[in-house]
Amino acid sequence: MITTTTLYDRFIDLYKENETSREEGWLKNLRDTAFEAFATEGFPHIKMEDWRFTNVTPFLKENYHLQPRRAASLHGRHNAAQIPSLDAYEVVLKNGMLNEDIAIPGVKISPLRTALQNSNFQHYLGKYIPIHKHPFAALNTAFFEHGIVIEVDKKAICDKPVHITHVYNAEEPVFVQPRILIIAHPGSKVEIVESLVVIGDKPLFINSVSECYIGENARADQYNLQIAPVNTHIVNFKQTIQQSNSLYNNHTYNLPEASLIRNNLHLDLNGVNTESHLYGLYLPGGTQLTDNHTVVNHLFPNCFSNELYKGVLRDSSRGVFSGRIYVHQDAQKTNAFQQNNNILFSDNATIDSKPQLEIFADDVKCSHGSTVGSLNKEALFYLRSRGIGEAAARNLLVRAFAFDVTDKIQIPAVKDYIEQVIIHKMEETHHEQ
Amino acid sequence: MLNIKNLQAKVEDKQILKGIDLQVNAGEIHAIMGPNGSGKSSLASVLTGRENFEVTGGEVSFDGKNLLEMSPEDRAREGLFLAFQYPVEVPGVSNINFLRTALNEIRAYHNEPPMEAKEFLRLTKEKQKLVEFDARLTNRSLNEGFSGGEKKRNEIFQLAMLNPKLAILDETDSGLDIDALRVVSSGVNKLRSDKNAFIVITHYQRLLEYIVPDFVHVLYNGRIVKSGTKELALELEEKGYDWIKEPAATASV
Structure with missing residues (x-):
């Protein structure tokens, strides 16, 4: 029975089955809206412009478990991902779950489930994600169960990086949907490093969403180190909102061997005088497919954004880069730069690069460029x-x-x-x- | 040291070298002159193993070993050096790291341990001074943003650091002002000894006023058509290349 039912149908059924056990209030409304969006759109396909080069269909054919196994199944077999001599606050999420609050000076890290009992988070969670355009983000919003909330107090300076290790049990095929919410209150500073540990070699589909709110005069640095075994398929939606005078640095590394890595990085510059740097490096090998879609929305004047993505494509790997800078009419004096450079290391490797600029203000400095070459x-x-x-x-x-x-x-x-x-x-x- | 016999080579389908014979012994400086397109730089490329050149005949031995069978890196490790006509800019690779890597790879080939950091620093300082190479440039990316003269000086600095047995200078004088020319040639003169040898490829005689050759060869149409001493260079300066071309052209008909 299950083998003939599509993953889409199984999610539709699952949502209806869980109807009674679901939360009430704002969270229910959020989920219902997201579910409707997913039910209407279904999984993305290659006829959608944003998914033209990335066909996810083959990765959706597995008979995944849709609810992650209990964290207990990882008992005693998890560890923080090894980054030698990294001095950081270690946070280990087992199948997306954190067991208890972690208190760091100026920072509170809580399991998502307990945190969301505080209705204050309705002003943040899912507030800016364009779920109608992003079925995977909608799916996550409808179904997420586990994850964490990181809240950095006003004017708190986190003295060491927070290192989040996501440990997943892939001893059977599983589809997980973790959710992370980061709030850096005004005047605070935090660095977050995320990495992955996968146990087992069965297909693992990670459909993650993370949101990062950076208050006035705050600074957040995010490092996303995507290193996972070949049977791992990653679709990640990252939404960052910056308020006035804030600084955001994102560092994304797509490394072997996960067969699919699709990142959506959306940045909304929601105040004046912000600065943002997006750096990415992809180094796919084998038949790996890595796809980075970024959107930078300049909504206010005097903001600076700079994006540099580079790729070295080996073997029969494929890379996709799509970067869009959108300068709205009010965003005068915008400085926005974007660059994508690629080296094809093998005759069988492919890259599709799509830099885009849309400018509706008349006093701006913007540039974009893309190169593809081989080693000199x-x-x-x-x-x-x-x-x-x-x-x-x-x-x-x-x-x-x-x-x-x-x-x-x-x-x-x-x-x-x-x-x-x-x-x-x-x-x-x-x-x- | 270097023994070239009847060397023939082509690029794609074009025959570039049509039978070159040349013997270079330790302690000697040979100048190779000739008009544009005569095959001077091609000879340098074939000797150093550039990919797109195909050897179609002849042999080259370097200290008794078959040079043509070696990879470009092994030729360098055996003591062959080419000062490039157009040194390549390599952004992101620092000049000094590049030199340390090269030096230690050459040492490893000869079963020598890597050079101590302190010793490397001492050597760097000494050679910088010898070839009047700006210390600020050593920490920059390899040749990136260097002026033409700085690039050529960097070639001579590398030459000094790697201390090869045989150095080929490929039109090192092109694009050099008189000051840079003096610096480059005085560097070479300080480095010459009875243990090493130089092949100086040039279009003009002016470099040979500073680096005085023992022998001068004229390359035309893929062959050495005339050899002599330094006086030959002066004669070429005076008469141009036409008088060389004519008998050669007649001979090839």
């Missing part, structure tokens, strides 16, 4: 002619190419770790040739 043969010969072996020369050039992005990592342990992963992955590539 002249440079390779130059290095080799000085006695540097071919593999070492290639590594040197790839690291140099990635340097603009990796150099922006402000946590030394994370930077070292990422550089080591890049070296390691490039060496693997060479062995395969």
